[in-house]
Structures are given as structure tokens and as C-alpha cells.
Amino acid sequence: MKKYSIYFLTLVLAGIYACTPAEGSKEEEKAKATKEEVTFPELAGNMTIYEVNIRQFTPEGTFKAFNEHLPRLKELGTEILWLMPIQPIGEKNRKGSLGSYYSIKDYKAVNPEFGTLEDFKTTVDKAHELGMYVILDWVPNHTAWDHPWIKGHPEYYAKDSLGNITYEADWTDIALLDHSNAETRKEMIDAMKFWIDETDIDGFRCDHAGHEIPLYFWEEATATLDSIKDLFWLAEWDEPRMHMELDVTYNWSILHATESVAKGEHSADELYESIEKDLAHYGHSPFRLLMTTNHDENAWAGTVFERYGEGHKAFAVFTFTVYGIPMIYSGQEVGLDKRLAFFEKDSISWNDENGLTDFYKKLVKLRKDNAALWSGHYGGMPEKINSNNENILVYSRKKDNNQVLVILNLSNKPQKIELSPELSGEYENYMTNEQIDLTSLKSLKPYEYIVIVK
Known part of the structure; x- marks a missing residue:
């Protein structure tokens, strides 16, 4: 019985080897991609x-x-x-x-x-x-x-x-x-x-x-x-x-x-x-x-x-x-x-x-x-930016070359805002598709929100 078992194992191993994709084959690349999924x-x-x-x-x-x-x-x-x-x-x-x-x-x-x-x-x-x-x-x-x-x-x-x-x-x-x-x-x-x-x-x-x-x-x-x-x-x-x-x-x-x-x-x-x-x-x-x-x-x-x-x-x-x-x-x-x-x-x-x-x-x-x-x-990570107003929340998040700036008036009243000069420039408000000049931004309407993608 042992003799036949060894013979059978040899056949199985040979079959597995024959079915193994060659190096660089599409099957191997697919298997590699699956591992990295x-x-x-x-x-x-x-x-x-x-x-x-x-x-x-x-x-x-x-x-x-x-x-x-x-x-x-x-x-x-x-x-x-x-x-x-x-x-x-x-x-x-x-x-x-x-x-x-x-x-x-x-x-x-x-x-x-x-x-x-x-x-x-x-x-x-x-x-x-x-x-x-x-x-x-x-x-x-x-x-x-x-x-x-x-x-x-x-x-x-x-x-x-x-x-x-x-x-x-x-x-x-x-x-x-x-x-x-x-x-x-x-x-x-x-x-x-x-x-x-x-x-x-x-x-x-x-x-x-x-x-x-x-x-x-x-x-x-x-x-x-x-x-x-x-x-x-x-x-x-x-x-x-x-x-x-x-x-x-x-x-x-x-x-x-x-x-x-x-x-x-x-x-x-x-x-x-x-x-x-x-x-x-x-x-x-x-x-x-x-x-x-x-x-x-x-x-x-x-x-x-x-x-x-x-x-x-x-x-x-x-x-x-x-x-x-x-x-x-x-x-x-x-x-x-x-x-x-x-x-x-x-x-x-x-x-x-x-x-x-x-x-x-x-x-x-x-x-x-x-x-x-x-x-x-x-x-x-969110990074808070000073707005000089406790009711306005300004923060930025960065990842590699992507940056998103968010400006929120979280009150039901108009609020004054003073942003750092480094935020100056004209951008598009992602949420409204309107152009906004941060240099001249001095106030926000009640619950106004501005999202800028850089």
C-alpha cells in the first residue's frame, strides 16, 4: 500500500507543477493583484x-x-x-x-x-x-x-x-x-x-x-x-x-x-x-x-x-x-x-x-x-485656522497634494470674519460653484458654508 501511495503522490505533484502558471503569466499577475487587493x-x-x-x-x-x-x-x-x-x-x-x-x-x-x-x-x-x-x-x-x-x-x-x-x-x-x-x-x-x-x-x-x-x-x-x-x-x-x-x-x-x-x-x-x-x-x-x-x-x-x-x-x-x-x-x-x-x-x-x-x-x-x-x-488631520470669531469655524485638511479648506458660520446670525493674509486669493466655493475672494471676505451670512478644494 505504501508503494501505491508514493506513486499517487508523485502523480499529484506532477499535475500541480504542470498547472502552475509560468513566471510573468497573466494568471500569476492576477493572483498577485488579488493578494494586494x-x-x-x-x-x-x-x-x-x-x-x-x-x-x-x-x-x-x-x-x-x-x-x-x-x-x-x-x-x-x-x-x-x-x-x-x-x-x-x-x-x-x-x-x-x-x-x-x-x-x-x-x-x-x-x-x-x-x-x-x-x-x-x-x-x-x-x-x-x-x-x-x-x-x-x-x-x-x-x-x-x-x-x-x-x-x-x-x-x-x-x-x-x-x-x-x-x-x-x-x-x-x-x-x-x-x-x-x-x-x-x-x-x-x-x-x-x-x-x-x-x-x-x-x-x-x-x-x-x-x-x-x-x-x-x-x-x-x-x-x-x-x-x-x-x-x-x-x-x-x-x-x-x-x-x-x-x-x-x-x-x-x-x-x-x-x-x-x-x-x-x-x-x-x-x-x-x-x-x-x-x-x-x-x-x-x-x-x-x-x-x-x-x-x-x-x-x-x-x-x-x-x-x-x-x-x-x-x-x-x-x-x-x-x-x-x-x-x-x-x-x-x-x-x-x-x-x-x-x-x-x-x-x-x-x-x-x-x-x-x-x-x-x-x-x-x-x-x-x-x-x-x-x-x-x-x-x-484637521487643522484649525483662526477666524477671530468664536462662532465661525475654519479648518483645513491636507493629504499629499490635496487640500480642502472649510469655512462655517455655525450661528443663526451674520458674523464678521478676519482670515490670515496667507489665505488670500480667489477660489471657487465647491458647494455653490461661485467665485469667492478670501482677501475681501469680511463677513458670513447665518449658517453660511464655504468649501475650497486646492
Whole structure:
């Protein structure tokens, strides 16, 4: 038997050698190019994230209806589609008539209100055909009360002092999981793997990523899942340690700082101090998610018009240019002017009465085309420039031969400005296509914004 084994091995090796491409062949060059292919997070360095609320996106609230919007989102320039949870929603202790996306009844199934698993696969495939990536909102912190684990594996859950499965705050529709249990982590990672294997998604937006969830869960998850496919990881958490395993963290501090400036509680100078503190705390390399709205802000805190008033465009320019990675929420690009119901059907109107689509399209392209504005160390550090006015924020970002200068009046009143003589000269305001002479620039209108690309 040993003799035949050696003979067989010789034949196999000969076959492998015969099939090996010659040095300098197209096959070898292709293989080399594949090895050097850009991966996440660098791949997302110049991209914009778009959050998709399937329930409210269309009157039908289905994947099939959403697919009709994919070419429009491609034209908008957004490249990463974050879909809010698509799994079946728990019925026990449900809030409202439709319940919360974040009360998961079955991790490996699709909410029948949205369609079927095949429908979702089609959505992912169509997005991929358009050159876009799909990340799925993942809820590892808790399940619905009628999830099979409640009865089948109560040991997966956190317990109160009396030994009863517990929940968090006033979220009475969810049961809190215990990730100190290795089996809980194993089953959770297996469920995540299901969506990569079955639907070819490109990553996860990790809900409540650091609350009651130990970092070693994410160590185990990324080690297992990144070996299957290059994935993009967005953490809903504002803490540096998350970057040990995940790509992006929420920048809640800057979001709330911009809201304070819009209310007149803080100045633009104080906003920049928040930026400096954030960079000192996190460093330049991590990707920080910047936004003026998302599903939580819109539903519970108010629309961008309620929170930023006439300044909503100026603060959007800020989030797209200062640093980090920006995102757009469903309907934001057409001026969503209502708080979408969280537990009921409440469709978005796609009538762009304020002409905001072109505004956001321009911002997305600005970032895409200018390396100075890319995320993390792939872009340039923001450098503050003195404006001699605490309400006007002026900063520059440089990367190699690319430079972007941003001038923002973050107040609802006209403001005087005095720029350094070194900024003199005539340029085009990227956002308006108008010529502007910085030498003679002495004042800005309320919430006026100027972006100059050098």
C-alpha cells in the first residue's frame, strides 16, 4: 500500500507543477493583484454609509419595493448600505402593533413583513451588481421574549437576584443575554455566520456593542467570521477599546456637541475643542461615525430641522469634512421632516421639496474625490485656522497634494470674519460653484458654508 501511495503522490505533484502558471503569466499577475487587493477598513476610507429603514422606506415596506431605490442610492454616491434588523420581531411584550426591529425572535430568519430570505438575497445581489456593500444590523445584546432560547436555553440569559431572566431599563420587550457563557457566544457567532454563508453580506452594524458584551466576544466573532470573508464592522458604541476588533465607532460626543452649538449653548470654538479631545482620546487612525441623524435621533430626539433649524446644511458639511466617516439616514437626502414612528408603519415621502438630494450628492462626491477628507489616517488631520470669531469655524485638511479648506458660520446670525493674509486669493466655493475672494471676505451670512478644494 505504501508503494501505491508514493506513486499517487508523485502523480499529484506532477499535475500541480504542470498547472502552475509560468513566471510573468497573466494568471500569476492576477493572483498577485488579488493578494494586494484593498480590504476593509481601508476600502471604506472614502465611502459614505447609508442607513436603510426597510419598514418605512416604501409604502409596501418590503425588500422588493426597496430594490427600486437602489439605482437612486447608487447615483447619490453612497456605497455602504446598513440595513436595520431584518429578522422576525417578537410578539410577547411587543411595543406597538409592529414592535421594535431590535426585539429579535429568530436570528436565522427573515421578517415575513419584509419578504423572504430569497428576496433579501436578491437585494444583496443587486446592491453588489451596483458596486455597493451591504452590512446587516446585528443585535447581540438581547432577544425577544418568545425567542426559542428562552425555553430551550435559559442559561444563555442574564438573571436578576431572584434568578429570573432580566431586561434593560424600560426595554420591556427584550430579554438580556449573558455573553460570559461560552455557549451563548458560540450560538451567536453561528447565527452571524449564517448570514455571510447564505446571503453574502459584507459586514455588521453591531447594536449596543459594548453594553453587557465583553470584548472577548468580538475577538471570537471577528476571528471566526473574518476568516470567511473580508468584513466591515460598525460598532454602536463610543469607546476606544472597540477599535481593538471593530472598524468604526459611533461619535456620540460630537453629535451632541453639534446639537449644543445649534441651540446656542456652545460656540464653534468649543465644538472644535471637542474634536481635539476626541482625536486625543481615540487617535487619528480609528474611523469615527459622524452624522446629524439616524433612526434613534429621528424617532426620539427630533428631525434635523427640529434639532438644527436652518443650520442643518452647515452641520452636514461639517460632518462630511471634519474627519471620520459620514452617514445618511433614510429620507435625509430629501429633507425628511417628520419623526418616523418606531413601532408602527410610517412611510417616508420621497418628494424632495427642498432640493436636498443634489446637496448631499455633492457632499458625498466631495469626500470621494478628495483624499484629504478620507477616514482615519487615510485622510488628513484637521487643522484649525483662526477666524477671530468664536462662532465661525475654519479648518483645513491636507493629504499629499490635496487640500480642502472649510469655512462655517455655525450661528443663526451674520458674523464678521478676519482670515490670515496667507489665505488670500480667489477660489471657487465647491458647494455653490461661485467665485469667492478670501482677501475681501469680511463677513458670513447665518449658517453660511464655504468649501475650497486646492
